[in-house]
Amino acid sequence: MTTTVGTSHLDHCPTYGALSARELAAVRADFPLLERTVRQGRPLVYLDSAATSQKPTAVLDAEQDFYERRNAAVHRGAHQLAEEATEAFEGARAEVARFVGADVGEIVWTSGATAAINLVAYALSNATLGRGGAVAQRFALAPGDEIVITEAEHHANIVPWQELAARTGATVTYLPVDDEGRIDTSVVDRVITERARVVAFTHASNVTGAITDVAPIVRRAREVGALTVLDACQSVPHLPVDLHELGVDFAAFSGHKMMGPTGVGVLYGRRELLEALPPVTTGGSMIEVVTMTESTYMAPPQRFEAGTQMVAQAVALGAAAQYLGELGMDAIAAHEREMAAELLKIADLPGIRVVGPTDPENRLAVVSFVVEGVHAHDVGQILDDAGIAVRVGHHCAQPLHRRFGIVSTARASAAVYTSAQDVAAFRESLAGVRTFFGVND
Amino acid sequence: MSSLEQMYQQVILDHAKVLHGKGLVEPADGHVVGESHQVNTTCGDDVTLRVEIDESDPENPVVARLSWEGQGCSISQASISVLHDLVAGESVDAGERAGEVFRELMSSRGKGLDDDSEDLLGDATAFTGVSLYPARIKCALLGWAALRDSLVTSGVLTNKEQA
Known part of the structure; x- marks a missing residue:
């Protein structure tokens, strides 16, 4: 740990990169859950943040404050509370x-990242059916078209595309990963063909932790006129992310992995794509004029936000983005790089x-591993007994595990x-796991 | 005994090392065969379990042979191995009864069952500690789910018995 002079975690010195011990202590004090014990009084060691992060007081307070002081229906109602609620919602x-380098009109609230990816897939589907008029025809898919994914994807960035392919007659192809689990961008010109219409890929793997080299994929996708869809669930909470700079067409991320609440993503x-895209979920709050036979729709992002929204969660997610922004994503990334180095010592x-x-x-x-001779579930059980929370299983990435000839990892x-x-x-x-199961060689 | 030791009883660790009945066996002529493939969706572990039923006494069909193939954690693997020892060679009724009692054990939250039930389960009583961990109960039940399903696919269980 480096030491910096400072009075709080907010004024860390970027030249030192990572957090000082004092700054880290201040950060930890922001997370009430970290104080609890588990399994007969053992201090909790929470190493499952890639599944879901813990929440700082600032986020918990923001959600409670919204309900206690500003709760009202947003975008309607001629009263002060409604104004304040709308202001909080749109402010978030x-x-x-x-926080992610986007314009405000480019951010659509969804129930989570899975819903966000499905929204794109179903909007393309609707365009294929002729919905959205001439302007949406650029999104239509036909038999023979290709949807390119990668071997590193979470199921949430695989299954919606398989379903879209099944609905439209398109074919799913994929970029392979190398032996370290990195998406092999040396083959983009071969795999992303002229028939590619969508290229959906992760910014960082939830299994291997590998950060994707986005540029060559975006370059090739643009060359062939394919839409890019970035799964940014693991990157947005842990790295500085500028979506405009990355140049992707769509991106999805979840609130609960970035210290926000569940139920919002x-x-x-x-902007120009959202404007041309037909809606998916329809109903109240997303229409201009409704007659008994047809309706017209609002501009994005409201076009994609039918029904009552997760207002309190969105407000709290805004507080989470603010919290991360104040800590500084460079400092967070630097600290986590140190933690990665510490974690990798298990090798x-x-x-x-x-x-x-x-x-x-x-x-x-994010370090996944196999203990030779011991199943991941059994590894997790021994760690859990010591108060250490890790994830075990396939982490919703069965194809990636299959690529490495394994079923599950911790x-x-x-x-x-x-x-x-x-x-x-x-x-x-x-270090004691293999001894416990008697598989020391 | 710590709860960890309660879970990983020596019986379980021993079975996990030397698995009984593993390796699917070609069915013998004249036996009715039932087979089931079950997956634990949490981890992708799976088992294929095959039963061969000898119906020479129609009133009392017998599980003449039970074999299986699969992969999984020590709990799921040991559980299938113990299941093999409990059920192979026994009547279908006895196998069904063992399954019922084992499922009861898994909902006992670590308390175990009465002496008669535990006598019936034998080595399988060692799984009492597993019932303290909701996430692991599925592991212990994987093979038992396959047994039930394979008895159904063999046709030896009537609809009434399944109900």
């Missing part, structure tokens, strides 16, 4: 837009194989509140 949208879409333990890049550069502090993942002590406790407990 602006906050999140700033974001679809980002380039030195006998019988432990890391699935993913073993170098802390260009990867997140995964330890960090966040800005993770300490080197957390990781040391994890390594120590992990």
Whole structure:
């Protein structure tokens, strides 16, 4: 740990990169849940932030404050409360837009990242059926068209595209990953053909932690006129992300992985695309004029936000973006790079194989691993007994596991509140797993 | 005994190392065959379990042979191995009864069952500790779900018995 002079975690010194011990202590104090104990009084070591992050007081307070003081229906009602609620709701949208380098009109609230990806897939489907008029015909898919995904994807960025292909006659193809689990961008020119209409890929793998080299994929997709859809669930909470700079057409991320509440996520879409895209979920709050036979629709983002929205969650997600922004994404990324290096030391333990890049550069502090001779569930159980929370299973990425000839892995993942002590406790407990099951060689 | 030791009883660790009945066996002529493939969706673990039913006494069909193939954690694998020992060679009724009692054990939240039930389960009683961990109950039940389903596909269970 480096030491910096400062009075709070907010004035960390960027030149030092990571957080000082004092700054880290201040960050941890923001997360009430980290104080609890588990399994007969053991201090909690939470290494499952890639599944869902814990929530800082600022986020919990924002949601409670909304309900206590400003709760009302947004975008309607001629009273002060409605005005304040709308202001909080739209203010959160602006906050999140700033946080990811987007314009406010490019941020659509969804129930989560899965819903965001499905929204794009169904909008393309509707365009294929002729909905959205001439302007939406650019989105129509036909038999022979290709939807390109990658071998590294979460099921949420695989299944919606398989379903879209089944509905439209398009074919799903994919970019392979290399032996470190990185998406192989050397083959983009071959795999992303002239028939590609959509290229959907992850910004960072929830299994290997590998960060994708976005530029060559976007370059090739543009060359062939394919839409790019970025799964930014793992990147937005842990790295500085500027969607305009990345140049993707759509991006999806979830609130609960970035210290916000569950039940809210974001679809980002380039303004001109959202404007041309037909709606998916229809009903109240997204229409201009409704007659007994037909309706016209509002401009985005409201066109995609039918029905009562998750207002309190959106407001709290705005507070989460603000919290992360104040800590500074550069500082967060630097701290987590240190945690990645600490986590990767498990590769030195006998019988432990890391699935993913073993170098802390260009990867997140998300480390999946196999313990030779011991099933991931059993590994997780031993760690749990020591108060250490990790994820076990296929992490919703069965094809990626299959690529490595395995069914499941255990995964330890960090966040800005993770300490080197957390990781040391994890390594120590992990070192005893093979002895417990009598598989030492 | 810690709850971890309660869960990983020596019986379970032993079975997990030397699995009984593993490796699908070609059915013998004249046996009615039932088979089932079950997946634990949490982790992707799976089992294919095959029963061969000897119906030479129609009143009392017998599970003449039980074999299986699969992959999984120590709990799921040991559970199938113990199931094999409990059910293979026994009557279908006895196998069904063992399954029922094992499912009861899994909902006992670590308390176990009465002496008669535990006598019936034998080694399978070692799984009592697993019932303390909701996430692992599915592991222990994977093979038992396959047994039930394979008895159904074999046709030996009538609809009435399934109800």
